[in-house]
Structure formats: C-alpha cells, structure tokens
Amino acid sequence: MEFGFKSEDIISMFKIILDNLREGVNIVDENGILMYVNKTSAEYAKVSIEEMIGQHISKFYPKAALLDVLKYKKPQLDQKIDHHNEKKYIVNAFPLIINDKFVGGFATFRDVTEIEELIKKIEHLEMQVALNTIDDVFDNLIGKSGSLKNVIIKSQKAIGSLAGPRHSVITGESGTGKTYLANIMYHYAKKIGVLKEDASFIEVNCAQFTNPDIAAIEIFGSEKGAFTGSLEKKGLFELANGGMLFLDEAHALEHHQTILLKAIESGKIRRIGGRKEINVNVIIVAASTQDLKKVFIPELYQRLAQYELKLPPLRERPMKEREELLQFFAINYEKCVYNRNGISLRVNFSNEAKDILLNVNYPRNIRQFRDVVNASIDAAVPLINDIYDKRKLEVVVNAENIPIDIIEFKDAFRESSECNKNTTSSSIENEYLGIIDQLILSLNEKGYGPRKIAKILNNKGFDLKYYQIAYKLKKAKLNKE
Numbered sequence: 491m492e493f494g495f496k497s498e499d500i501i502s503m504f505k506i507i508l509d510n511l512r513e514g515v516n517i518v519d520e521n522g523i524l525m526y527v528n529k530t531s532a533e534y535a536k537v538s539i540e541e542m543i544g545q546h547i548s549k550f551y552p553k554a555a556l557l558d559v560l561k562y563k564k565p566q567l568d569q570k571i572d573h574h575n576e577k578k579y580i581v582n583a584f585p586l587i588i589n590d591k592f593v594g595g596f597a598t599f600r601d602v603t604e605i606e607e608l609i610k611k612i613e614h615l616e617m618q619v620a621l622n623t624i625d626d627v628f629d630n631l632i633g634k635s636g637s638l639k640n641v642i643i644k645s646q647k648a649i650g651s652l653a654g655p656r657h658s659v660i661t662g663e664s665g666t667g668k669t670y671l672a673n674i675m676y677h678y679a680k681k682i683g684v685l686k687e688d689a690s691f692i693e694v695n696c697a698q699f700t701n702p703d704i705a706a707i708e709i710f711g712s713e714k715g716a717f718t719g720s721l722e723k724k725g726l727f728e729l730a731n732g733g734m735l736f737l738d739e740a741h742a743l744e745h746h747q748t749i750l751l752k753a754i755e756s757g758k759i760r761r762i763g764g765r766k767e768i769n770v771n772v773i774i775v776a777a778s779t780q781d782l783k784k785v786f787i788p789e790l791y792q793r794l795a796q797y798e799l800k801l802p803p804l805r806e807r808p809m810k811e812r813e814e815l816l817q818f819f820a821i822n823y824e825k826c827v828y829n830r831n832g833i834s835l836r837v838n839f840s841n842e843a844k845d846i847l848l849n850v851n852y853p854r855n856i857r858q859f860r861d862v863v864n865a866s867i868d869a870a871v872p873l874i875n876d877i878y879d880k881r882k883l884e885v886v887v888n889a890e891n892i893p894i895d896i897i898e899f900k901d902a903f904r905e906s907s908e909c910n911k912n913t914t915s916s917s918i919e920n921e922y923l924g925i926i927d928q929l930i931l932s933l934n935e936k937g938y939g940p941r942k943i944a945k946i947l948n949n950k951g952f953d954l955k956y957y958q959i960a961y962k963l964k965k966a967k968l969n970k971e
C-alpha cells in the first residue's frame with residue numbers, strides 16, 4: 491500500500507496517464523519487440539495498438555531511436571527523427587534496466603512537423619528580404635565559384651534558356667540549401683525579366699499532407715460539391731500561375747503522378763471534381779531528399795528534371811567554403827543586431843572555437859551549422875541592458891560558448907569510429923567504443939579535463955578530438971541528472 495493505493499491501482503493509474511499523454515510512448519524488450527504502445531504512438535503510426543503489440547518496432551518506426559538504445563545500451567536524447575511517413579519527431583529513448591539486467595528500452599516522442607514548418611516559413615521570409623536587396627542574387631550562395639559552380643550554371647540555364655524557362659529538380663540531404671536555391675532562382679528569374687516583378691513564388695511541402703486526397707485538393711484545387719462540404723477553391727498551381735511553384739519533398743506526390751504529368755505536358759489543370767480546364771503557366775522546381783528518378787515514372791521525371799541540380803552535403807564541401815559560411819553567418823548576425831538595435835557589432839572567433847565549429851559533424855548540414863554558429867554567438871554577446879556603449883561592440887566567441895550538447899551524440903560516436911577505422915574491425919566496434927567511453931569517464935573522475943584526456947588517448951593510439959571528449963562528458967553528466 492502506498493498513500494492508500496493498492497499496487498494494482500497504481501499500475502492502472504500509470505496506464506491511464508501513459509494512455510492519455512500527448513507524447514507517444516513505446517516500450518520494447520531487448521529484441522525490439524513492442525511490449526507497450528500508448529494511444530498517441532498508435533495514432534502517429536496510423537495503426538491500432540493491438541496491431542503493434544508483439545511486433546518489431548522497426549515495422550512502424552523504421553528509424554526508431556530505441557534501435558540505438560538496444561545497440562549501444564545508452565540513452566538517446568533529443569534525437570530529431572524523420573520517419574517514412576514524413577513526420578518529424580523529437581525523441582528521447584532510454585535503456586530499461588531492472589535488477590541490473592538490461593531488459594529493453596522505452597521512448598517518449600512528440601510530433602514537431604508543424605513547428606518545423608513554421609520555422610521554415612520564417613526562414614523563407616528572411617530569405618526574401620535578403621535577396622531583394624542585392625544585385626547578383628547568386629552572391630548570397632556560398633560555394634558560388636567552388637562546389638556549387640556547376641549547379642549555378644545549370645540553374646541559370648534552367649531559368650534563362652532562350653527557348654523559355656525549364657522545370658528543374660533539386661536534390662540533396664536535409665539542410666543543404668534546396669529551398670534557398672529555389673528562392674535564388676526565383677529572384678534571378680525576376681532580375682533577368684523571365685518573371686514579372688509581381689510574379690508569385692508558391693512553396694509547398696508536399697509531405698505535410700496527411701492524406702493524398704487533401705494533397706490533391708491543395709495542389710490542384712476543388713470545385714464546389716466535388717465531395718461532401720467541398721467549396722470552390724483555387725489550388726497552388728493556379729496561385730503560382732505566371733510565377734514559380736516550388737514543390738518541396740516532391741517524392742510525397744507519388745500518388746498524383748499522372749495528373750501532375752498531364753498538367754506539365756498540357757499546361758492545363760482541372761480542379762478536383764471540376765470539368766473546366768484552366769491554363770497554367772508555371773516554372774516548377776521540385777526538390778527532394780530522395781532520388782526522384784527512383785520515385786517517379788520516367789515520363790514525369792524527364793519532364794520535371796530538365797535540369798538536375800544536386801547539392802552536396804556540408805561534409806563534402808571544402809574547408810574554405812565552411813570558413814566562408816562561418817563568416818557569412820557571423821556577418822548576418824552582425825547585420826541583424828545593427829538592424830534591430832543600431833549597434834555595430836563585430837564578431838570574432840578564437841582559434842579554438844573556429845576549430846570546433848569547422849570540424850564537428852552536422853547531420854542536418856548548413857541549417858544546423860548556421861544554428862550552432864548563431865547559438866554560439868548568442869552565448870558570447872552580453873544582454874542588451876549590460877552594454878555600456880550602445881553604438882559599437884566587439885565580441886570573441888570562445889570554445890566554451892559553443893553549445894556542445896546540440897551537436898549530435900551519434901555523430902561523436904561515428905566520428906570516433908571513423909578515426910579509428912584502421913585499428914578496429916566493425917564487429918568489435920561497439921564494444922570498443924563502450925570501453926573508450928568508460929576510459930574517458932574514469933580519467934575525468936581522476937580530475938583530467940578533455941584536453942588532457944585527448945592527449946592520453948592519443949598516446950594510446952585513439953584519435954579523438956578534445957571537443958568530442960568534452961561533448962561525451964557533457965552528455966554523460968546530463969544523463970546522470
């Protein structure tokens with residue numbers, strides 16, 4: 491008995507709480523078989539709880555953080571995961587250890603798709619403002635004369651072709667600049683007179699629609715009475731008429747390939763439930779993190795991908811471009827401070843901070859790099875009311891200003907295993923990494939700091955950077971709290 495409750499009552503109470511949480515909850519055994527799933531998790535996966543229990547978690551959540559918990563037997567905190575149904579989740583997953591025995595894991599997660607969408611809309615507005623104020627719109631693209639040189643030549647051709655503008659496809663991992671490039675192409679089209687000054691740029695994330703019918707109505711519009719309660723509604727194709735239609739995450743349109751092909755071939759669309767054909771003249775830029783050649787039927791792909799623009803991930807960009815990006819983000823920060831407060835800010839980076847910022851892994855590419863740089867500058871600048879001279883300010887961003895905990899855990903692991911590839915075989919890698927972690931923790935308990943630990947490990951043949959060690963220590967401390 492506890493506080494007058496029987497233990498069965500407490501179990502029922504916990505079950506009611508878990509079932510009513512707005513976060514999803516999954517519990518798996520050590521083989522990944524689902525033992526408990528709450529209502530929200532089943533709703534996210536679009537199946538019933540009964541269908542999930544007893545099945546392997548990867549069937550419903552192929553990239554589940556719990557798979558890493560089972561593999562590494564360590565918590566996975568604040569993981570941002572995109573599942574195949576294009577929903578984005580923030581996940582926290584933990585090992586389940588009962589009587590010192592590892593018996594499985596549990597995870598809580600919440601859908602952040604809408605929040606991400608809003609953030610992107612704000613980014614988009616910022617981009618429009620920035621691009622409207624410069625002469626050569628491609629100047630704002632770091633890598634212009636380096637890794638993006640060919641992409642820029644192709645995108646200029648796509649827009650400025652003598653025979654009229656062409657549709658194009660942009661591919662690249664998340665955060666590599668697909669939306670940014672599409673915006674630049676739109677502004678370029680206006681600058682060279684291919685589009686009128688007031689031409690629209692309509693952006694749609696095709697993966698945001700929960701079902702294909704809603705997507706069709708949004709994109710092609712609907713006629714009154716087409717289905718119960720339907721109203722006359724213009725679709726995005728019509729709204730983009732005379733301008734550019736940016737189909738982001740275009741792979742999610744796989745259910746509408748024929749109607750899309752017809753629209754492109756004939757330059758006409760028919761609203762859902764409508765008979766009338768409506769002329770539409772739009773430049774389509776379709777973007778995706780997936781290879782659209784494998785998703786779309788060849789006729790459609792050929793029509794869309796008259797120019798294929800492939801953006802490289804940040805890790806494949808030369809160091810010189812990373813440095814330019816770092817400067818670019820710092821200058822943008824300075825401009826933002828000047829516009830808001832009239833203060834001339836000058837941002838410098840210590841060598842150490844630069845070294846860390848330029849060398850850690852950014853799985854979400856340039857967007858994540860920019861966010862980490864901004865957060866580091868945020869940490870280095872004083873609060874507005876603490877500034878003595880409100881006209882100018884100079885700050886130095888140091889290593890301790892970098893929010894190491896927002897750089898991902900998995901990658902610190904991956905990087906260290908990459909560094910030691912020559913000395914380890916993949917079969918013993920996990921065990922090996924566990925031992926290194928223990929070694930780091932015990933050296934830290936003895937009072938050694940990250941730099942000293944890096945030196946000791948280096949002498950033992952393990953090539954780990956001190957910031958990777960600082961990161962692991964910070965993470966371990968957070969897990970303890």
Ligand SMILES: Nc1ncnc2c1ncn2[C@@H]1O[C@H](COP(=O)(O)OP(=O)(O)OP(=O)(O)O)[C@@H](O)[C@H]1O
Binds near residue numbers: 633666669815
């Ligand atoms: N070449 C570049 N030069 C300068 N900044 C860039 C460049 N590419 C991307 N960025 C910056 O990175 C941010 C994220 O890029 P963007 O939103 O275009 O990525 P994305 O590939 O569309 O991502 P997602 O697949 O997640 O939609 C941009 O807002 C911009 O600030």
